[in-house]
Amino acid sequence: MIICVSAQDKDPGAKVDPRFGRCSYFMFFDTETGEFEAVKNPNLSANSGAGPQSAQLVSSKGAKKVLTGNVGPNALGTLTAAGIEVLSGISGTVKEAIEKNK
Amino acid sequence: MIISVASGKGGTGKTTAAVGLALSLDNTQLLDCDVEEPNAHIFLKPEIEKSFKAGIPVPVVDRDRCSLCGKCASVCKYNAIAVLPNSAAGSGKVLVFPQLCHGCGACSMFCPKQAIKEVDRPIGNIETGKKNGLLFAHGRLDVGEAMSPPLIRQVKKLADTSRTVIIDAPPGTSCPVIATVKGSDLCLLVTEPTPFGMNDLALAVEAMHKLKIPVGVIINRCDMGNDKVETYCKNRNIPVLMKIPFKKEIAKAYSKGSPIIEPLPQYKKEFRSLLKKIGALTRK
Numbered sequence: 451m452i453i454c455v456s457a458q459d460k461d462p463g464a465k466v467d468p469r470f471g472r473c474s475y476f477m478f479f480d481t482e483t484g485e486f487e488a489v490k491n492p493n494l495s496a497n498s499g500a501g502p503q504s505a506q507l508v509s510s511k512g513a514k515k516v517l518t519g520n521v522g523p524n525a526l527g528t529l530t531a532a533g534i535e536v537l538s539g540i541s542g543t544v545k546e547a548i549e550k551n552k
Numbered sequence: 553m554i555i556s557v558a559s560g561k562g563g564t565g566k567t568t569a570a571v572g573l574a575l576s577l578d579n580t581q582l583l584d585c586d587v588e589e590p591n592a593h594i595f596l597k598p599e600i601e602k603s604f605k606a607g608i609p610v611p612v613v614d615r616d617r618c619s620l621c622g623k624c625a626s627v628c629k630y631n632a633i634a635v636l637p638n639s640a641a642g643s644g645k646v647l648v649f650p651q652l653c654h655g656c657g658a659c660s661m662f663c664p665k666q667a668i669k670e671v672d673r674p675i676g677n678i679e680t681g682k683k684n685g686l687l688f689a690h691g692r693l694d695v696g697e698a699m700s701p702p703l704i705r706q707v708k709k710l711a712d713t714s715r716t717v718i719i720d721a722p723p724g725t726s727c728p729v730i731a732t733v734k735g736s737d738l739c740l741l742v743t744e745p746t747p748f749g750m751n752d753l754a755l756a757v758e759a760m761h762k763l764k765i766p767v768g769v770i771i772n773r774c775d776m777g778n779d780k781v782e783t784y785c786k787n788r789n790i791p792v793l794m795k796i797p798f799k800k801e802i803a804k805a806y807s808k809g810s811p812i813i814e815p816l817p818q819y820k821k822e823f824r825s826l827l828k829k830i831g832a833l834t835r836k
Contacts, residue, residue: 499631499652506625506634524649531645532636 453479453552454513454534455544460488462545468519470538471501477544478511481552486544487511501525509534517547554717555830556736556765560752562723564742565772565796570720571595572812574686576823581715584690585704585732586722587676595811598688600681606691607672608655608702613646617667620644624659624668633659655702676703680710687712701731708732716827725752725759733765737834740793742770745777753781757790766833770826773798793829794822 456473458465467473472494478487489507493500501521505528508516516529517540529536540547557570567584571592574582584592593600611624611633622635624646632652639645650673660668676693691707693700700722708731711717721732721739733739741756743749753769760767769785774795785792796802796812805815813819 493631496631497629499628499649502634502647502649502652503625503631506636509636509638512638524652528634528636528647531647532639 451481451515452511452513453481453515453517453548454508454511455479455540455547456516456518457488457544460490462486462543462548464544466517466519466540466542466544466547468541470516470518470521471504471525472496473504473518476504476508476511478513479544479548499524502528505529505532505534508532515551517551553738553831553834554711554713554719554736555738555740556719556721556733557740557742558721558729558733558756558760559723559742560725560754560756561743561749564723564744564749565770566723566742567592567595567720568772568796568802568806568812569740569742569770569794570718572819573823573826574718575683575811575813576820577716577827578685579715581687581689581712581717582720583707583711583717584688584720585707585728586720587691587693587700587703587707588722588728590690590692592720593688593690594809596683596686596688598681598683598686600679602681603677603679605674606676606678606703606706607674608653608699609657609670610650610653610655610673611648611659611668612671613648614667614669615646617665618646619665619667620646621664623662623664627658627662628653629656629658630654651698654699675699678703678707678710687715700728704728704731708735725755729756730759730763733760734763736765738766738768738830740770740830741767742772743781744773745771745779745781747778747780749777750780750784754784757788768793768830768833770794770796772796791829791833794826 456467457475457477493503501524509532584590625633634647680689691703743753
């Protein structure tokens with residue numbers, strides 16, 4: 451399964467970004483291979499609709515679970531429609547978040 | 553001719569000037585484009601003849617035709633569409649966020665399968681009417697709507713250019729103001745001689761220069777504050793076309809919702825000479 455974590459930087463030791471739609475990076479972790487992939491968030495400075503666009507990106511990467519600090523209503527609606535489980539209120543580092551919520 | 557009446561700062565007297573001007577001339581039309589808080593009708597007291605809903609076109613996706621290619625989402629500047637090829641149900645989904653949609657039509661234009669049709673989503677009301685020979689129209693944005701420019705543009709479509717069209721703009725320098733003043737032959741900027749009036753006048757002048765719309769300034773409550781507005785206009789070669797003093801009769805009329813020319817009919821002459829000055833400026 452692929453887990454996506456909103457992150458403030460592009461490495462596993464980075465802090466979880468409290469925002470989903472406008473986080474700095476998306477960190478994708480593949481539980482089968484143990485590999486990380488960092489994707490810079492192109493929606494960081496979008497005028498509007500950063501949430502749904504970020505959710506679309508996360509869905510296109512095949513993620514089935516999202517770990518983040520806080521997720522807005524439009525992003526949550528999109529993630530849910532895409533069949534992605536969302537866990538909010540997550541803090542600490544990306545690695546810790548994955549360890550606790552695999 | 554289209555004359556818009558704007559200001560950077562709110563409460564400087566835009567509506568006072570716009571209504572005064574409209575009532576002093578023959579063959580005029582007044583459009584109140586401050587659709588978030590229209591108030592020119594309070595001064596004018598027009599007879600409303602028609603009222604109709606105004607909307608913006610938002611996309612509706614026909615899933616039988618849609619191939620989930622994602623073109624619509626990628627061309628949408630406002631991120632109002634999300635395409636999910638791997639959705640929960642397995643068949644893919646297209647989500648539309650109507651509140652984010654500006655009604656530009658790019659999604660339906662670029663859809664390779666012609667799977668998108670546009671349906672009007674109501675965002676407000678337009679009312680039209682008359683006051684003696686003067687034509688009047690204003691827009692009223694629905695509560696909870698965030699975007700006024702689409703409604704403003706529809707009010708402006710009613711402009712009858714065989715008349716002198718006077719448009720009352722919202723305050724500020726953001727999108728609603730830009731949507732309102734675009735296409736005007738001249739923009740009257742109403743200000744007051746205070747540090748606040750000065751600050752926001754400079755912003756409005758810059759915005760109008762960017763739009764290449766000629767400006768003229770009206771200084772309201774001209775006998776208070778300081779002379780910085782006048783110095784600024786002089787240095788920048790911006791014509792001060794009219795000055796309205798800080799008078800008790802004017803304030804009294806305002807407090808009763810009466811236009812300035814009711815207690816002070818001599819202002820009709822002032823407004824007519826204002827139109828002449830505007831005519832001279834726009835012919836340049």
